Amino acid sequence: MVDALASKGITSPFPIQEQTIPMGLGGQDIIGQAKTGTGKTLGFGLPLLQELGPNPEPGVKALVVVPTRELCVQVAEDLTLAASNRGTQVAAIYGGKAYEGQVEQIKAGAQVIVGTPGRLLDLASQRMLSLKDVKVMVLDEADKMLDLGFLSDIEKLFSQTSPTRHTMLFSATMPGPIVALARRFMNKPIHIRATDPDEGLTQANIKHVVYRAHSLDKDEVIARILQAEGRGKTVIFTRTKRAAAKLVEELGDRGFNAAAVHGDLNQEQRERAMAAFKAGKKDILIATDVAARGIDVNDVTHVINHTVPDDHDTYLHRAGRTGRAGKTGIAVTFVDWDDLHKWALINRALEMNIPEPTETYSSSPHLFAELDIPEGTKGRLASAGPVRAREPRAAVASGGRGRDGAKNDGSSRDGGSRGGADRTRTRTRTRSAAPEGAESAPKAEGAGTHDGTGPARRRRNRTRRPSTGSTPPPVA
Numbered sequence: 001m002v003d004a005l006a007s008k009g010i011t012s013p014f015p016i017q018e019q020t021i022p023m024g025l026g027g028q029d030i031i032g033q034a035k036t037g038t039g040k041t042l043g044f045g046l047p048l049l050q051e052l053g054p055n056p057e058p059g060v061k062a063l064v065v066v067p068t069r070e071l072c073v074q075v076a077e078d079l080t081l082a083a084s085n086r087g088t089q090v091a092a093i094y095g096g097k098a099y100e101g102q103v104e105q106i107k108a109g110a111q112v113i114v115g116t117p118g119r120l121l122d123l124a125s126q127r128m129l130s131l132k133d134v135k136v137m138v139l140d141e142a143d144k145m146l147d148l149g150f151l152s153d154i155e156k157l158f159s160q161t162s163p164t165r166h167t168m169l170f171s172a173t174m175p176g177p178i179v180a181l182a183r184r185f186m187n188k189p190i191h192i193r194a195t196d197p198d199e200g201l202t203q204a205n206i207k208h209v210v211y212r213a214h215s216l217d218k219d220e221v222i223a224r225i226l227q228a229e230g231r232g233k234t235v236i237f238t239r240t241k242r243a244a245a246k247l248v249e250e251l252g253d254r255g256f257n258a259a260a261v262h263g264d265l266n267q268e269q270r271e272r273a274m275a276a277f278k279a280g281k282k283d284i285l286i287a288t289d290v291a292a293r294g295i296d297v298n299d300v301t302h303v304i305n306h307t308v309p310d311d312h313d314t315y316l317h318r319a320g321r322t323g324r325a326g327k328t329g330i331a332v333t334f335v336d337w338d339d340l341h342k343w344a345l346i347n348r349a350l351e352m353n354i355p356e357p358t359e360t361y362s363s364s365p366h367l368f369a370e371l372d373i374p375e376g377t378k379g380r381l382a383s384a385g386p387v388r389a390r391e392p393r394a395a396v397a398s399g400g401r402g403r404d405g406a407k408n409d410g411s412s413r414d415g416g417s418r419g420g421a422d423r424t425r426t427r428t429r430t431r432s433a434a435p436e437g438a439e440s441a442p443k444a445e446g447a448g449t450h451d452g453t454g455p456a457r458r459r460r461n462r463t464r465r466p467s468t469g470s471t472p473p474p475v476a
């Protein structure tokens with residue numbers, strides 16, 4: 001396993017790994033708590049693989065439960081790397097994908113299952129997945145499971161495993177219900193906190209910048225931040241799926257190479273976007289919080305919160321996408337005027353000492369200075385070409401309208417004659433002088449118009465306007 005990790009440049013353990021790996025190798029139940037991005041996956045993954053042996057028998061022997069699909073894929077990749085020189089097979093089991101391929105992996109004898117609660121219980125209920133021989137069970141990002149309402153599902157999964165199993169629970173935060181869950185299903189666990197007591201809640205290697213920004217100016221500000229000196233891969237978090245889709249389109253128009261991960265995309269689209277981001281084909285990933293815990297990419301330099309997170313835990317997990325594996329990063333947060341109360345709570349909980357975010361616009365000098373943006377940078381790449389066909393519509397909308405809002409190009413639907421077009425006046429008079437019988441119900445023979453001058457008026461109109469055609473004869 002050491003050789004397999006060294007092939008990817010992983011040679012030195014992080015603090016959480018130094019403390020948890022020896023305990024895990026001894027079969028001790030562990031509650032591991034550390035900030036996101038500090039190596040918790042290998043902290044439980046290496047003891048898990050070691051406990052199964054170099055060539056374990058086919059069948060599910062270890063279960064790792066994670067809250068999101070993206071995290072499921074990421075953890076499975078890390079464990080596959082660590083086990084690449086062993087006869088251990090790892091399978092990722094999660095929703096949004098066809099059952100057949102996942103069931104085939106289980107039938108082929110995969111010994112390690114990494115899965116989301118819903119799909120695991122689904123396969124177990126169909127008798128396609130048996131957990132009775134599980135020796136090691138791990139809960140990763142347990143606090144997120146609580147947020148997503150998976151607590152009862154976790155209890156069902158625990159009940160299907162042997163009570164003598166080795167259990168490890170890892171999380172960045174440790175709320176009360178998770179501690180209660182640990183006491184119920186773990187055997188004398190040791191609680192390990194791999195944090196510096198003087199560091200505070202936020203990571204010291206991340207620079208936190210908070211701006212009070214106007215919603216109509218955010219796209220321009222973001223586009224300028226994306227041109228900062230030394231910017232690498234960037235993750236932008238939005239509050240809604242619609243905002244994510246809109247921002248992808250807007251940045252694409254401006255010449256940036258962005259991908260999106262949100263709930264309106266199917267699983268294949270989400271995986272394709274994540275793969276393109278990790279491979280560097282796309283250097284900007286726009287995501288909702290559904291992906292916040294599955295983005296484990298070491299070279300993310302910037303995280304941008306398009307809107308302020310709902311709470312301080314969400315803020316920590318978003319910001320934790322940068323500054324991973326000991327590197328530095330920048331977290332930029334936009335706070336709308338309506339969300340100042342949310343920021344006040346986050347600022348107080350994380351002790352960030354930024355009570356009043358600086359009012360910032362795309363032209364603000366401090367924006368360029370604080371984020372190393374070259375002077376004169378505009379929110380559009382030169383390679384993007386001219387602005388797409390929104391300008392012609394604006395030109396039509398802004399020009400040639402009369403006081404009543406109708407276009408003065410002779411094409412007014414209400415036939416108004418403002419603007420002096422002969423065609424409009426002709427059509428107007430034609431409509432007003434049209435024969436009564438052509439616009440209304442047929443009249444009896446000899447019947448006149450409402451003013452009693454029908455026959456004479458019709459003759460006069462025919463004489464003056466022969467181009468309108470002959471008048472239909474009266475119908476009895």
